[in-house]
Amino acid sequence: MCSMSENPEKVNLQDLTFRELTEFVGTLGATANQATELWRCLYRRFQTDFDDMTGLGASLQGRLSESARFTVLELLEEAVSADGLTTKVLFRLEDGKTIEAALMLFNNQGNGRERRTVCVSSQVGCPIGCRFCATGQQGFERNLSPGEIVAQLLYFIRRLENESVRAETTEPHYKATNVVFMGMGEPLANYENVRSAIDIIGSPKGLNMGLRQITLSTAGMVPEIQRLARENVPCQLALSLHAATDELRQQLVPLTRKYPLQELIAACREYSAQTRRHVYIEYALFNGINDSPEDADKLIELLGQGDFPINLIPCNITPGKNGFGPSPVEKAHAFQKRLIAGGIRAMLRVSRGSDIDAGCGQLKSRCQDNR
Known part of the structure; x- marks a missing residue:
């Protein structure tokens, strides 16, 4: 390669x-x-x-x-969803450790814009230990270098370019339009290398992705969120929230013990004030755990009206994750409607690639289990 x-x-x-x-x-x-x-x-x-x-x-x-x-990534395994819109890959790094990345295609997004989004990992494993996450169950091994992060994006760019050539089209369909730091690891726990990777991805002389094309997702590391704001890192910030009370969030995201919700949300408000950019909330819906009308009301109270757009995502089913299952469609719609009635902009997203274990860490876990 x-x-x-x-x-x-x-x-x-x-x-x-x-x-x-x-x-x-x-x-x-x-x-x-x-x-x-x-x-x-x-x-x-x-x-x-x-x-x-x-x-x-x-x-x-x-x-x-x-x-x-150059960075070497060895392709170990690949899975493509039945609809052909999600491709998940498992790479082996030069030291033998493995990471995942994914390509997600979004066609005709209402405004006629097609998106080709690459989801990259920032660490081997993850130190946060979220109970519902396959990567969290694997533990933490090491940080990825900037080159190892960027190489994941370049792999899919080359792949799309080759597909465009085979299709004999003159249109630049090969170009990845977005990159999201939502793969394995906590990006803000690898701040310096992720910051360098964003600089490389955003360079006008190269890939030239703007801040609206780069999204960084965090479980909520308050000092690093504040640093992102001070340094005005050119990216969109997303917060993996998943609960509206400290008691429940501590069960789901252990980092809450260090950074309680009031402190975390205050840091996000400060980030928005300094950067003039929204912090997007990611809220995975777990059946019977965080998807009740009372949970929606507490979320409205925590976030206030109009401050934080919310993406609601029925969770992927991960073997061995202690009963975490996705909310039924009707329940998810009711949760969304309650948030909207409370003045919050809430979008219900479709979980991508569930038929190919596309949730974070699932392909690696399956590969390890099959050894």
């Missing part, structure tokens, strides 16, 4: 922001124009072999081959 040396001293170009890459190739005698050309090779032509980067000049190509490398 890519050209690489086993020399661990080589610099991984996909770990570098544009500024860092410019500084690095400057030490090799490259000009600023050559640095820009190299960036385009990586993030507009999606090349992974220095021999193909003819616009750099033979001398720089040779120096890069001696001192630089």
Whole structure:
């Protein structure tokens, strides 16, 4: 998949922001124009072999081959949903650890806009330990580097580009339109590397994804939410809430013991005030656990009117997750209507890829179980 040396001293170009890459190739005698050309090779032509980067000049190509490398992701398993709209993959990293990523296609979204959204992981495993999440049940192993994060997006971009070529179309259907940090791991627990990955993904000289195209989902790390606001990181922020009381949320999301809801929601309000961007609420509906009319009323009281758009998502069924099942459709609609009546903008989303274990960590768990 890519050209690489086993020399661990080589610099991984996909770990570098544009500024860092410019500084690095400057030490090799490259000009600023050559640095820009190299960036385009990586993030507009999606090349992974220095021999193909003819616009750099033979001398720089040779120096890069001696001192630089790329991220390697090995495809282990792939699953495609019956409707063809969701593709889930399991990658093996260079150290043998495994992560998941997914591609979700959304056609004709009412405004005629099609979306091709890539869901990326930010860690191997997850330190949060949410009871309903397959990744949370696996524990935490390590953070992903910026290059390992970006490589997941590049894999699907290349895949879409190849499908476009095979379809003999001149339309740029290959382009991924959105990226969401909603895969394995807690992105804000890997703040520096995720921040660098967002810089790379958003670079106007490369992938050029804007803040409305990048969404970061967190279980609620208050200091890091405040830091996102201070640094004005160009992304949309989503909060995985799932409960309207500390008592229930502590059972679902152990991080609540450290950051109670009042503190967390206050940080989100502060984030919105500083960035002038909404914090989107993700609320997985679990049958008989958090989907009653009383739960809806408590959610209205917690969030107030009009401050936080809510995405309601019937949960994926994960084997061994102690009875967490999705709310029936009628119950989910009733919950949504109660929120709307209470002045909250609530969207009921369809759970994607349930027939292929597309919930976070499920493909990895299945692969481990089959060994």
